[in-house]
Amino acid sequence: MTTNHIERLDDALIRPGRVDRKVLFQLADGKMSSRLFCTVFKRSDGDQRITGKEFDNETIERLAGEFAAKVPDQVFSPAEILLSFLLERKQSPTDAVADVEDWVAKASKERGKVNNYARERAILNPTDSFENIVEGTQAHNA
Numbered sequence: 001m002t003t004n005h006i007e008r009l010d011d012a013l014i015r016p017g018r019v020d021r022k023v024l025f026q027l028a029d030g031k032m033s034s035r036l037f038c039t040v041f042k043r044s045d046g047d048q049r050i051t052g053k054e055f056d057n058e059t060i061e062r063l064a065g066e067f068a069a070k071v072p073d074q075v076f077s078p079a080e081i082l083l084s085f086l087l088e089r090k091q092s093p094t095d096a097v098a099d100v101e102d103w104v105a106k107a108s109k110e111r112g113k114v115n116n117y118a119r120e121r122a123i124l125n126p127t128d129s130f131e132n133i134v135e136g137t138q139a140h141n142a
Helices: 030-041 057-070 078-089 093-120 130-141
Strands: none
Touching: 030 057, 030 078, 030 093, 057 093, 078 093
């Protein structure tokens, strides 16, 4: 089971025996962005690259710092950074650093469009209590 709002779930749904483990997936900070970059681009022992320019691990770590400085903290999930950006540029760490600001701007703009679409079509405010919803419905029907 997954949720973005565990506080809204009934206690019976998440009681011991029904849910064995809770895992919090957080948005990426600079350290996580840097680690993801290194995971994609660092060479491990015996790693053989077929294409692309070779970079030593020290250079990759420096580029990882530059990359992380360009990705805003607590905005993107690690999956977004890895799957939507880094893996598409896995042949060139320098291209990843060069392209990341454009990706951040485009992804942020798209996220804004999605949030606006959801707000425009929202019927109920998800933070309203059940009582407020019922009262609002009764007042509207009166």
